[in-house]
Amino acid sequence: AQTVTQSQPEMSVQEAETVTLSCTYDTSESDYYLFWYKQPPSRQMILVIRQEAYKQQNATENRFSVNFQKAAKSFSLKISDSQLGDAAMYFCAYRGIIQGAQKLVFGQGTRLTINP
Amino acid sequence: EAGVTQSPTHLIKTRGQQATLRCSPISGHTSVYWYQQALGLGLQFLLWYDEGEERNRGNFPPRFSGRQFPNYSSELNVNALELEDSALYLCASSALTSGARYEQYFGPGTRLTVT
Numbered sequence A: 001a002q003t004v005t006q007s008q009p010e011m012s013v014q015e016a017e018t019v020t021l022s023c024t025y026d027t028s029e030s031d032y033y034l035f036w037y038k039q040p041p042s043r044q045m046i047l048v049i050r051q052e053a054y055k056q057q058n059a060t061e062n063r064f065s066v067n068f069q070k071a072a073k074s075f076s077l078k079i080s081d082s083q084l085g086d087a088a089m090y091f092c093a094y095r096g097i098i099q100g101a102q103k104l105v106f107g108q109g110t111r112l113t114i115n116p
Numbered sequence B: 001e002a003g004v005t006q007s008p009t010h011l012i013k014t015r016g017q018q019a020t021l022r023c024s025p026i027s028g029h030t031s032v033y034w035y036q037q038a039l040g041l042g043l044q045f046l047l048w049y050d051e052g053e054e055r056n057r058g059n060f061p062p063r064f065s066g067r068q069f070p071n072y073s074s075e076l077n078v079n080a081l082e083l084e085d086s087a088l089y090l091c092a093s094s095a096l097t098s099g100a101r102y103e104q105y106f107g108p109g110t111r112l113t114v115t
Helices: none
Strands: A003-005 A010-014 A019-021 A024-026 A032-039 A046-052 A064-069 A074-079 A088-096 A110-115 B005-007 B010-013 B019-024 B031-038 B042-050 B053-057 B064-068 B074-078 B087-094 B110-114
Touching: A003 A088, A010 A019, A019 A110, A024 A074, A032 A064, A032 A074, A046 A064, A046 A074, A074 A088, B005 B087, B010 B019, B019 B087, B019 B110, B031 B074, B042 B064, B042 B074, B074 B087
Parallel strands: A010 A110, B010 B110
Antiparallel strands: A003 A024, A019 A074, A032 A046, A032 A088, A064 A074, A088 A110, B005 B019, B019 B074, B031 B042, B031 B087, B042 B053, B064 B074, B087 B110
């Protein structure tokens, strides 16, 4: 079974600085998708960024980028120029591509605090 | 485009009762997923419905059940409520196409409290 581990329960960063959230996963599949979701206090889960495992190029969405290391099964999220609105719980998630395996497997989450 | 909607926002039940949670997917999405977010347990996959059928189920007892209607909306039913069922229940929807990448879009959740 696939597992996702986020080893940092909490992180904090000064506004305008850069922070990196860590995520590792375990799978025997060769192709899959990885996601970072953000859950602010409003509870709404918001997709931040997506990475297809077959793509070597790291995904980037504005101030958010990932460092995808397939061999190491590592998928970290870098937030540049942190803003107060980035404060939230961040979840790393895995999804396989095998038929019937469309569920998301989530890590335990990292609570990110932005200090003004 | 309207997002995923869930009702009610909050639900308070007593132990042993039944709870019904509802979800309306994004227009055009045929798949609906249910997740439980309990304090300290993270997000756990509950159920996946597509085209009116249950496609996959997480490691939850049979008293967690649901269905998907012809308009692709979905209900989650929890029978014989236990205190540990208190959690945020999140619904997500996606456009399921064979072999394609897709994203799951989440609703705001229903907070279920069992007393």
